[in-house]
Amino acid sequence: MKIAILGTGTVGDTIGSKLIELGHEVRMGSRTANNEKALTFASKHKTGAGAGTYEDAANFGEIIFNCTKGDASIEALKAAGSALDGKIVIDVSNPLDFSNGMPPSLIPSLSNTNSLGEEIQKIFPKTRVVKTLNTMWCGLMVNPAMIGGGDHVNYICGNDAAAKSKVMALLKEFGWKENNILDLGDITNARATEAVLPIWLRVWNVTKTGAFNFRIIS
Amino acid sequence: MKIAILGTGTVGDTIGSKLIELGHEVRMGSRTANNEKALTFASKHKTGAGAGTYEDAANFGEIIFNCTKGDASIEALKAAGSALDGKIVIDVSNPLDFSNGMPPSLIPSLSNTNSLGEEIQKIFPKTRVVKTLNTMWCGLMVNPAMIGGGDHVNYICGNDAAAKSKVMALLKEFGWKENNILDLGDITNARATEAVLPIWLRVWNVTKTGAFNFRIIS
Numbered sequence: 001m002k003i004a005i006l007g008t009g010t011v012g013d014t015i016g017s018k019l020i021e022l023g024h025e026v027r028m029g030s031r032t033a034n035n036e037k038a039l040t041f042a043s044k045h046k047t048g049a050g051a052g053t054y055e056d057a058a059n060f061g062e063i064i065f066n067c068t069k070g071d072a073s074i075e076a077l078k079a080a081g082s083a084l085d086g087k088i089v090i091d092v093s094n095p096l097d098f099s100n101g102m103p104p105s106l107i108p109s110l111s112n113t114n115s116l117g118e119e120i121q122k123i124f125p126k127t128r129v130v131k132t133l134n135t136m137w138c139g140l141m142v143n144p145a146m147i148g149g150g151d152h153v154n155y156i157c158g159n160d161a162a163a164k165s166k167v168m169a170l171l172k173e174f175g176w177k178e179n180n181i182l183d184l185g186d187i188t189n190a191r192a193t194e195a196v197l198p199i200w201l202r203v204w205n206v207t208k209t210g211a212f213n214f215r216i217i218s
Numbered sequence: 219m220k221i222a223i224l225g226t227g228t229v230g231d232t233i234g235s236k237l238i239e240l241g242h243e244v245r246m247g248s249r250t251a252n253n254e255k256a257l258t259f260a261s262k263h264k265t266g267a268g269a270g271t272y273e274d275a276a277n278f279g280e281i282i283f284n285c286t287k288g289d290a291s292i293e294a295l296k297a298a299g300s301a302l303d304g305k306i307v308i309d310v311s312n313p314l315d316f317s318n319g320m321p322p323s324l325i326p327s328l329s330n331t332n333s334l335g336e337e338i339q340k341i342f343p344k345t346r347v348v349k350t351l352n353t354m355w356c357g358l359m360v361n362p363a364m365i366g367g368g369d370h371v372n373y374i375c376g377n378d379a380a381a382k383s384k385v386m387a388l389l390k391e392f393g394w395k396e397n398n399i400l401d402l403g404d405i406t407n408a409r410a411t412e413a414v415l416p417i418w419l420r421v422w423n424v425t426k427t428g429a430f431n432f433r434i435i436s
Contacts, residue, residue: 100331105330105331105409106330108330108331111329111330112323112324112326112329112330112416113318113323147435147436148435148436151435152435155417182421182424183424184420184421184423184424185420185424189420191323191416192416192417192419192420193417195413195414195416195417196413196414196417198330198409198410198413199373199410199411199413199414201410202402202403202407202410203400203402203434205402205403206400206401206402206403207434207436209436211436212434212435212436213434213435213436214432214433214434214435215432215433215434215435216421216425216430216431216432216433217365217366217369217370217430217431217432217433218365218366218425218427218429218430218431
């Protein structure tokens with residue numbers, strides 16, 4: 001499949017590299033066509049990887065991963081413009097607000113009664129936004145079996161059932177077992193998965209490892 | 219030990235009844251001295267249970283559980299007044315805001331960069347507030363062994379180490395194993411544990427059981 005990665009940070013590189021490993025073609029997008037990290041991503045993989053602007057990448061991809069920082073996501077997606085139309089946007093970002101120091105809080109206008117995921121869906125109504133994977137360290141996103149036999153929770157939400165099915169299939173390629181993927185319903189549920197970050201950050205601070213996740217026990 | 223329960227709802231009744239079972243003396247406090255639910259609580263237990271106003275209960279207890287609804291907690295504690303001075307307040311409440319429909323969001327002024335737990339500590343500086351147990355259904359608070367061999371997480375936070383130690387001892391009486399109680403640090407970490415509610419409510423909505431909790435897998 002042809003997939004766009006928007007964002008050149010660790011999350012984008014980790015997901016993009018996994019997709020290449022799985023045999024997909026990936027184009028990494030950034031603000032400029034010659035972003036050093038995107039070019040490094042493209043050149044370190046022998047085949048299947050490319051780099052370009054946000055718009056280039058979005059034009060290329062059938063599915064688009066938003067791996068930009070939460071406070072820059074809307075701007076990045078706006079730069080991709082109409083190239084997003086009709087496409088699935090997998091939003092793995094979180095609206096972290098570092099302006100009050102560490103640990104970050106959430107951007108007030110994108111939390112509690114709103115969320116980054118639903119804001120993206122509102123601003124880009126021709127896309128089908130699916131929120132998933134945003135409640136964990138990126139190493140686990142693409143390799144859940146790293147801990148606990150892969151038995152820990154990944155939430156998914158979005159308004160379009162067919163889009164969620166396609167994303168589910170991709171998650172299974174990453175190693176996610178279907179019974180560990182919890183479909184919460186429509187995109188407004190991103191309010192809850194993004195609100196996992198405050199506790200995630202503090203558990204991380206205490207345990208000093210990002211390689212953890214939550215399992216639902218009942 | 220002499221313990222006050224502020225609040226006459228299911229949470230207060232569940233914790234109060236467990237404390238009686240463990241041999242503690244409990245006084246349940248409410249706005250009025252003759253609250254029907256508090257009187258029922260007092261009369262259904264053969265010994266050790268009483269009822270009174272918030273102030274009566276706070277005067278009686280060495281430790282005070284805040285089991286009032288989050289949007290009424292500050293008012294309830296103000297009614298207890300100076301009877302709170304020098305005491306440990308175990309805050310198990312959450313600042314849920316039902317004004318936007320279901321599922322509830324969090325009260326804006328008590329979320330993200332603030333929390334109910336730290337607001338109580340600010341308003342009542344002579345108390346030692348310990349936030350714990352607020353991330354689960356009350357049945358599990360006092361009987362963690364009900365699911366998963368009791369191996370799931372309970373967070374604790376507060377500014378006073380000695381107060382947290384005392385609360386830890388009480389949690390162990392409830393059946394909590396020490397290695398499942400995660401000390402996050404000072405009371406500002408209540409921002410994170412109260413922010414567990416949005417995801418808790420949605421998992422509950424999907425799974426249709428409150429008898430679940432999260433285990434940290436690493």
